[in-house]
Amino acid sequence: MLRTRLFASTALATFALVGTQPVFAAEKLSLKVGGYMEQFFGYTNQNKEDEGSDFSGFDVKSDTEIFFRGSTTLDNGIEFGVNVQLEGNSSSDAIDESYMIVKGAFGELNIGSENSAMYKLHIAPRNFGFGMNSGDNVEWLNFDSVGGNTGVFRGPFGSTFLEPGRVNDANRITYYTPRFGFGGTKIQLGGSFVPDSQEDSNAIVNHDSDLNNGVTGGAQLRGKYGDFELFASAGLGVMQSGDQSDDADPTAYNLGLKFRYKGWEAGASYGEALDDQSIGDSTGLMLGVSYVAPKGPWSLSLSGFLADRDGDPDARNGGSGPREANYDTVQLEGAYALGPGVSFVGTLGYAELRDQTNQSPTNEAVYAVSQLRLSF
DSSP states (O other): OHHHHHHHHHHHHHHHHHHTSOOOBSSOOOOEEEEEEEEEEEEEEEOOOSTTOOOOEEEEEEEEEEEEEEEEEBTTSOEEEEEEEEESSOSSOSEEEEEEEEEETTEEEEEEEOOOHHHHTOOOOOOSSSOTTTTGGGGTSOOGGGTOOTTSSSSTTTOSSOOGGGOOSBEEEEEEOOOEEETTEEEEEEEEEEEEOOBTOOOOOOTTTSOEEEEEEEEEEEEEETTEEEEEEEEEEEEEOOTTOOSOOOEEEEEEEEEEETTEEEEEEEEEEEEETTTEEEEEEEEEEEEEOTTSSEEEEEEEEEEEEOOOHHHHTTOSSOOSEEEEEEEEEEEEEEETTEEEEEEEEEEEEEETTSSSOOEEEEEEEEEEEEEO
16 A cells, blocks of 8 residues: 555656646647667577477577657646557567656656566666577577476566566556766666556456556666766565465566776676566576777677576476576677668577476577667
8 A cells, every 4th residue: 555655646746746837838749750670580509309399490580669759848847758669570469568758857757568667777788689688589599498488588587677577568657766966976766666467458457366566666876987987776676466365475676787998898787586476486697798899880799698497386396387497598799880770780699498307408509690670
């Protein structure tokens, strides 16, 4: 109840600022179109896990999103905006995220389907190819040998960008403070209230059985001291299990730290999930170093990701579902800017999955992937 009152009070206070006097915008909100298209061509060579399975070979993959964005500013200085993201390659979730933005001297509110503060404020090492810190490796490595890829997306088994209970893009209210600090050091705080775990749904939630009333928070620090830059973050979140459930409340936290100096960057990020109802406890660690030529088109990165997953208790005893497993991967990537909004990336990678229940042999993959990205 306290969580609900806190975020309701924040929202009401913000809208009270708008409603104190009649205000008008200079013009009606209009939308602009942006986004990106990525096309991948690659080869992967991985172990054959059992008879009738062969996942090695060439493949073409695609990732496209179209953004519809727009905003208008009222005479009192408060800005209202929208962000709707259309998936260009999807068999289920046609609209990825859709939310409203309210900005002013008080900070920023996001209302709708979007990731939470602990996700958005998280700091992690950069890489230039497909998202090795967002679970995209499942497109080049088969996870059947460990009972599936549960926990890879929004969970530490494939990413340090986390949500408690892996609740992704559910409707929520998020508040971000203005950046504050002293000298070259600036800090931003954020908090989210997540009423339920349902993505793309306005259905009524059963508080006796469903995840509900979640809260996440994050803090981000950015410092610039001459040519040296520092980035750090910390996030924590929890979803409440159903009132009649015996399950513990799923909890997650993440930490990030990286340094940048004249194009060079090195950093690490860590994530941990506790009491996840599908995967138990899990951890993920990303390490990376990269270089972006200050006056040239070249960029390079070397990154590694190490993860552990406890898995479902039934799966550990021979049943179906995600098993206890380790997942390690390393990638070397080179990017070249061909022109404004046009870039080419080459990736060499190695990944390994180990089933700690000894039900399946270790699965290894070596892959080489080329990527052409158009931003618009």
